[in-house]
Amino acid sequence: MSAASDLAPEFAIDPKQLAAERLTQAEYVEIVNRLGRKPNPAELGMFGVMWSEHCCYKNSRPLLKQFPTTGERILVGPGENAGVVDLGEGLRLAFKIESHNHPSAVEPFQGAATGVGGILRDIFTMGARPIALLNSLRFGDLADPKTQRLVHGVVSGISHYGNCTGIPTVGGEIYFDPVYSGNPLVNVMALGLMETTEIVKSGAGGIGNPVIYVGSTTGRDGMGGASFASAELSEESQADRPAVQVGDPFLEKSLIEACLEAFQTGAIVAAQDMGAAGLTCSTAEMAAKGGVGIDLDLDLIPARESGMIPYEYLLSESQERMLFVAQAGREQEIIDIFQRWELHAVVAGRVIAEPIVRIRHQGEIAAEIPALALAENTPIYHRESLSEPPEYVQKAQAWSVSSLPTASETGIELASGFLSWSEVLLKLLASPTVASKAWVYRQYDQQVQNNTVTGPGGADAAVIRLRPVTGEKLANPYVGVAATVDCNPRYVYLDPYQGAIAAVAEAARNLSCVGAEPLAVTDNLNFGSPEQPLGYWQLSEACRGLSQACRVLNTPVTGGNVSLYNETLDADGKPQAIYPTPVVGMVGRVTDVRKTVGQGWAKSGDLIYLLGEPLTPKTTTEAISLGGSEYLATIHDQVTGKPPYLDLELEQQVQKICREGIAQAWIRTAHDLSEGGIGVALAESCISGNFGATITLPWALSDRISRWDELLFGEGGSRILVAVDPSQKEAWEEYLKTQGNPPIQEIGIVTETAAELQILTADNQALIKVRIEELWDRWANGLGTYLSS
Template sequence: RTLPTRAPWVLQGPGENAGVISVGDGLAVAFKIESHNHPSAVEPYQGAATGVGGILRDVFTMGARPIAVLDSLRFGSLDSARVRYLFAGVVKGVGDYGNCVGIPTVGGEVVFDPAYEGNPLVNAMCVGLLHEHELMRAVAEGVGNPIMAVGARTGRDGIHGATFASEDLSAGSEAKRPRVQVGDPFTEKLLLEASLELIRSGHIVAIQDMGAAGLTSSSAEMAARGDVGVTIDTAKVPVRETGMTPYEILLSESQERMLVVAKKGHEDEVRKILTKWELEAAVIGEVIAEPVYRVTEGDRVVAEFPGSRLVTDCPTYTPPAEESAAVREARARDVSSIPERAEERDPVWTLEELLSSPTIASKRWVYRQYDTTVRTNTVVGPGGDAAVVRLRGTKKALALKVDCNGRYVALDPRLGARIAVAESARNVACTGARPRAITNNLNFGNPKRPEVYFQLREAIAGIGEACTALETPVTGGNVSLYNESPQSAVHPTPVIGMVGVLDDVDRAVRSHFRDEGADIVLLGEPTPELGASEYLARIHGVVAGAPPACDLEAARRLVDTLVAAAEKGALSSAHDISEGGLAVSLAECCIMDRDRMIGATVDLSGWSLLPLRALLFGEGQNRVIVSTRDTQTLKRIAERNRVPLRVIGTVGVAGSPLSIRVGTRLIVTSMERLATAWHDAIPRIMSRSAATIAVESTETLTTPVN
């Protein structure tokens, strides 16, 4: 209620299966992010796979054909064998499901932090394309219209999955594996095609995924949106197990199922479409005028009450909120006084240590398991600042990004959430696209604890402030609470899914250096901020200090500069400065494309009065490294937008070193050393045995469920 949700381009805001924005030319984009955290903690393969399946259904129920998936994943330290098992299983689950359905996984983020040791976070985002006139809403209407269950049959898998997701993880959570749903991507593909055909056929008035709480929530939500009642006869629901009770049928979370409100008299046409796709459709109830939720088993009424109790009249409360004293103390710590380690006398050692940090290191080990180019619309895939996906038949493209730094949010929830929005917008703008809207996934601990509710309240406020400043309305999202284990709660992690629009796909900008001899330009100013940095966590084992300041007006001006410069063709590359700071981002620009690594000569002497480690590894916000052959045009645009700009060097040639001068100090290192640290870090850690363990549960996914 407190977030900005409206803009001329927003066609559907919060409250539906997915948000929808117009992208021009009569086209629209539906998108949503959701979590499958607890299921993935106890059954990583199926938990992640069904998370992808669920978010696909949320998007195609809007009438949109899914064109891209992104994932935001968080785990504990890869030094732990269990974490390696969870990591391998989740990645394989995401990849197998998306690959089988034929939707490219085009981007994402993977973070490793001890805060997620006992409770990994698995968030999946889907983006779909539709014509504006094809938009379908899940609003039950038309008294007497039949309610139909379509798709897979109902089983006992996933019962109480929603309540399991609302409990702290404990030593007994492993026993709740039966509550994890089992996915069948082949049925999902058939259901996708059947649903889109149904929507375009004119035979239905509404459609909704049977997600959390299954038939109960889907039917109640559709009725509430239409201000009508429903009757459901559980005896008519197609089941795949004998002896299922009405309770089990209502709460089953079996996958690949939809609830449809058909037009009265069109039931046979609906069945014909489902039969064509080798799926079932059964009438299980109807829309009624009386505002009640009535469940029967044949002639026996098993439940009846006002439908509003399940949706609009749910109890609300405001728990006490108070910031943790330990967090205040950690944020106030003067981290500039932390003594350097002896090894830091050589900045190359520090740079290589940061590049090999699994959070910063190349995620190619992850995305090589995904089909990133199926459907042949992927222009910029995983590994860059944001993914770029072509809208076939037009000159347009979408830029897509998921982002959050949980450490920032843990130390300052409002500021950290602002940064999450601003950085995701900056990443999208680095491709040349204009950020247009967000979806968000709020991953927090137990809100009954005052310090957690404080984090949640402040983070939402920060998201609202940033979205207002950047004109990126919130179109929907997901809230995942009780992400705690016996050890601790996770870092508060409000993941932002940002969608941007690029008017000319041929102007899409890449992240890495590509143009030998081009000027290297820093947009934005270095600052002496080291608080909450990856440098402190990786090199010193310290999580403290204030996160870097984030001027939202400066963030907006930087976005405007990047978009305008891309439109003028003035950018050869653009890469955001984030975890690891300026030195890490420079190195990434050089080594991102391992097949053609290009060095650089950089001079940072203009800031030689700053502490060297803050200059090289501080994470001050609103900064981007660009390379250009048209420095004068870039300068004019930056000056117009009041964005600081300085030429700091020149792109080298293939195989040349990275050379950074700071006053009298010269730091030089080879491409091969940097590439070994960055590209090989995760493959070096992940043993074959960990990946093999993750395959144990794949048989249920690759064998269709009858």
């Protein structure tokens, strides 16, 4: 990167013009040096979007290089529109996650809807038919009417686009915290099953091959969306509403079918979705990846508005558009397919040998830039980081449970009055983050395509039956895929390294809880500004944790998305960042969908075990902690303390045992312990199965676990509740012996339908005793209290 310096007068530029494109003076000097001249407005706009964080990852790329990206089942890793893994049986799965945070903040319905449309195009661009959607959402305080409006808009946008395209939304997660009030997070993950023999790549090839524009028309909507996504939000962000795209899901459905039909002809050399940065990104990336150039004529681009100038064509992010490179001589074959689907398809350019992007308009050259300068040799920044954890982390590390009010066997005395442990459990179940998300997922079509085995609310991960799209029979007709999205942002805020490890581990654990073998990861890194030492420290530490966990758990990263500058400006103009939120999307292979299990108790009399030792210290830290817990935030209004330490070796062992128990049909229920600890997990299994449970905690209080709330609501990884068929107890426990007698304990029994949850001490004293109807009522109405009106 060239240093900023005084330029010759003929190269001078108005600083306001640079600010509009979100380019720095040093970046402008570099552009001038690369071009050997002053860029025209269209070229400057092209550099502005392609050198944005959203497109080139200029602050995060050095950190992403540490991720493991290869493995036995990895067919396509980072660098393409989506990752692809081998599921066996000749089945190949494409999957990816993307964000649409800033657009959803200013226009929640269209922002969320076009986020769905964009991630679907990433999937079918590879030659895969989309089969499922998941989402990971973060909102502010649900009591705030602004948050309620955002939730309504985002959920409506997701359901509208997914339902209209016929793609089931099968899972997801939602958190609520005031830190997201000004900057919600909308991350969408999609899965698709490959239809084409060859995976469709994006690198252009074949000098002289035609470049074909297909899909919808180009308008002025979505102008500068990539740059808009790479800056903090402010009161002026409403003026950026034109940067939010407008989608048409019915047109996208036609585009899916037309593209997959075109790919089947074998005439398509390369394909690229026109998402962020539109025509600029698609032409530059296709040319750069293929080591060639593209000559494109804007006069041939179907436009929906008159009088558009090159800048507008090139930066428009109008939706439902694609760019193909086809084999010369087969243009009409492709055009005919799209015309049958009533979509535009025109030859708008050619592949050229000179590695440049040349744009023509009204008989003149409107832009001419080396492709690598736009898409590969982009600025890279190694930002200043903190030399030690920030003050808020150091204070959190020094926090102790002894600062909380005294807790007894019956409950806890708060300033607002005494709460029994049963009342604490009910308050946790009613908190928006823990409460039922049925208000949300009932708006999504979960069963369209008729392959959803386990959808939202039924288990810790979604399960989808896989049917070959080409009609051939499978040797194993019951093979499936499981998918989940996970991240506890409080953990990452309090310890980015350990918090990121916990996110990967929880995703893998959720897959194991339905019996799936975890395979691979796609991540969405939602952070504040990397230009602040704190923001960069959080990002770099989280990337380090993600890398470590993915290596140990053997779940390579196939791609994903980086969304930085997620912050708003306060009344004093100071940036207020969200919690660092590295969302982990993970997929797993299911050998037999008939043998998967849910989180609800399945049968009265089943024996309840806790996999994973809840009271074992690891090195100098603790495996179970109230630090960063839902209990601490909801009951005591505090976000502090050390998040639980996670032992990845124990995590592997616990997950392996759970999967084997499910495969052998010993285990009939499995549910991981996450927010709210063992108390909430037991309640959720009772609610989901409509059975009661009697639990005897076989642990006494000790010097290390000195409080009943820590025992009941402390959180920590590597813990799974399972219910075992009593007729299989001997086989189950014999198997455990072969695993070296891991930390697993029998703690109770499933009782009759609609009974009660009883949690007893080792000496048979009741800590919690609540009827299932009361648990269900608090849990089921937690969101509806705010959103149903």
